[in-house]
Amino acid sequence: MPQREGSPWRGLNVVFFRELFDHLTSVRMLVLEFLVVLFGAAVVYFAAEQIRNTTAEDPFLFLRLFAPPGQSLLSFVVVISILVPIMSIGLGFDAVNGEYNRRTMSRILSQPIYRDALLFGKFLAGLTTLTICLVTLWLLVIGFGLLRLGIPPGAEEIGRLLIFLLVTIAYAGVWLALSLLLSVVFRSTATAALVALGLWLFLSLLWPALAQMLGGVISPPDIRFAQLGLPTPDTLAWQQGLSRLSPGTLYGEAVVAMLNPDAQSMTTLLAQFQGRIGSPLPLDESIVQAWPQIVSLIAGTILLYVVGYVAFQRQEVRA
Amino acid sequence: MTDNVIEASALTKRYGRATAVDGISFTVGRGEIFGLLGPNGAGKTTTILMMLGLTDVTAGTVRVLGHDPVREPLQVKRVVGYLPDTVGFYDYMTAEDNLRYTAALIGIPLADRDKRITSALERVGLQDVGHKHVGAFSRGMRQRLGLAEILMKDVSVAILDEPTSGLDPHATSELLEMIRSLKRDGVAVLLSSHLLERVQSVCDRVALFHSGRIALLGTVPELAREVLGGGYNVEVEADGEGLALRFSEIGGVKAVDQSGPARYRLLADRDVRPQAAAAVVNAGGALRRLSVEEPSLDAIYNHYFETHGGQNAAA
Incomplete structure (x- = not known):
């Protein structure tokens, strides 16, 4: 195949800014933002009340605002981990097939740009929109915390919260790339949206339980460990590995590492080895702990985007 | 440097085992209106997409102003305007905003954009609705907006895919007039x-497509001569002695039918009205009606496939 001439980025900024403008002014985005702010405000308010009532001395007061201890369902983190996929899917499910359905695709592609610019522009615009939303929300919660709790966050807390924000953006990227891929594969926007939501439900609700079961089937628990009341290491490794195929699991683990410095669920054995149980992990070790999850989320985003890119390049333009 | 803006030779497109376009060759000259005609599914749109580099070429070559659409798609798309079959716009944007977006993609300098958009909208008669949302536009208006996009792009080649399908007769003739005005600007127009x-x-000139091949290529009178052996039907109503004989002696007349007491139908390979009139006058007759029917492509197409259809289907 001969080399093609010209830059694949030509027209990228044009597509990017138009799509961004579309997203930011669309009714769809308004509804999603409203949802997020409503849910976010409710849970953060409850968290703040709880903190004011119970916690007197805590080095990580601000982190409790995002992830209150003991409160699993009504925490900001849980709300975000549910709403971010919905927002991403909402922004991406009709990105490519919508152009076909409006019959604008062949007209746009007959302008002097490559398909690369169109797809990447759409992806970047979606990710930027999500980033703007998440940063706004993040700032709102911190501002609310400042007012309500009356103390400023420490430097380490800010660092942890910043990394939490980045991880959330990467998590949004995975779902955006997935919905973009589905919008390339399915010509009907409704099908793409349904499949995306179905995958999201499957991965976040069903897969964790399924991973436990499959792990047990692939590597049956050893009776010797079971008698001691311990999980079999091989079985546990399989179960964890399988459950980490779900971006929700990866995100949850990374968030726990960043926002709950004293919860050492993941590396209990390692912590015991180092004799550090009970004392919170310093920031750098939390980052090390969450690093594989963060990298996996980014890699997943890139992988899904590339699959969508290849499918889009090979697609017939004819409507 | 030839004067051809499009040169296709042995252009072929296969989808799996099915051959959509089967080794077609043609050229389109500068400022020429070239018609790719034929029934739906004959390979017209596939040919167009190959010329634009929007679909891969299986075999053969195509050059648009000397550029290869496969290897230099951006060069080709810079000089070619394309109006797709049932063109679509962003319905929630105004006509002007739609054109602004395309202008930005084309890379028209910001200073020129609004001027070029305004003049393009004026030429297609949409200047009054430029600020309206395209969602409210009729089909004819969308087609005209698509044409405005091509005018704004200032191209050397315009490729129009089924520009008149779904339009009422009035909108069709308006659109055809705009296509003629493109030609006056020196733009080569290829329309299917x-x-x-x-x-x-x-x-x-036209190329008549049939199942992925060009069955006939040339000007309409040429094809008429080739296929019908004549093409011009001249109707004469006149009194006079021995008119049938006189008519048949006119050069170019293939046959004379006497369809009524004073009615004659002349089948000729050119317009023989002046000669027929002279013949009536010379015979001392009274000429009451004289009309010519240009050879119709429909007749040519149907006649061609009545005689060649069987072997084509077998091939």
Whole structure:
């Protein structure tokens, strides 16, 4: 195949800014933002009340605002981990097939740009929109915390919260790339949206339980460990590995590492080895702990985007 | 440097085992209106997409102003304007905003954009609705907006896929007039249609497609001579002695039918009205009616496939 001439980025900024403008002014985005702010405000308010009532001395007061201890369902983190996929899917499910359905695709592609610019522009615009939303929300919660709790966050807390924000953006990227891929594969926007939501439900609700079961089937628990009341290491490794195929699991683990410095669920054995149980992990070790999850989320985003890119390049333009 | 803006030779497209376009060759000259005509599914749109580099070429070559659409798609798309079959716009944006977006993609300098958009909208008669949302536009207005996009792009080649399909007769003739005005600007126009009769009047030359091949190529009178052996039907109503004989002696007349007491139908390979009139006058007759029917592409197409259809289907 001969080399093609010209830059694949030509027209990228044009597509990017138009799509961004579309997203930011669309009714769809308004509804999603409203949802997020409503849910976010409710849970953060409850968290703040709880903190004011119970916690007197805590080095990580601000982190409790995002992830209150003991409160699993009504925490900001849980709300975000549910709403971010919905927002991403909402922004991406009709990105490519919508152009076909409006019959604008062949007209746009007959302008002097490559398909690369169109797809990447759409992806970047979606990710930027999500980033703007998440940063706004993040700032709102911190501002609310400042007012309500009356103390400023420490430097380490800010660092942890910043990394939490980045991880959330990467998590949004995975779902955006997935919905973009589905919008390339399915010509009907409704099908793409349904499949995306179905995958999201499957991965976040069903897969964790399924991973436990499959792990047990692939590597049956050893009776010797079971008698001691311990999980079999091989079985546990399989179960964890399988459950980490779900971006929700990866995100949850990374968030726990960043926002709950004293919860050492993941590396209990390692912590015991180092004799550090009970004392919170310093920031750098939390980052090390969450690093594989963060990298996996980014890699997943890139992988899904590339699959969508290849499918889009090979697609017939004819409507 | 030839004067051809499009040169296709042995252009072929296969989808798996099915051959959509089967080794077609043609050229389009500068400022010419060239018609790709034929029924739906004959390979017209596939040919167009290959010229634009929007679909891969299986075999053969195509050059647009000397550029290869496969290897230099951006060069080709810079000089070619494309109006797809049932063109679509962003309905929630105004006509002007739609054109602004395309202008930005084309890379028209910001200072020129609004000026070029305004003049393009004026030329297609949409200047009053430029600030309206395209969602409210009729089909004819969308087609005209698509044409405005091509005018704004200032291209050397315009490729129009089924520009008149779904339009009422009035909108069709308006659109055809705009296509003629493109030609006056020196733009080569390549248009495809399955409505032979409608576009026959604007095309300088036509290529009649049939199942992925070009069955006939040339000007309409050429094809008429080739296929029908004549093409011009001249109707004469006149009194006079021995008119049938006199008519048959006119050069170019193939046959004379006497369809009524004073009615004659002349089949000729050119317009023989002056000679027929002279013949009536010379015979001392009274000429009451004289009309010519240009050869119709429909007739040519149907006649061709009545005689060649069987072997084509077998091939």
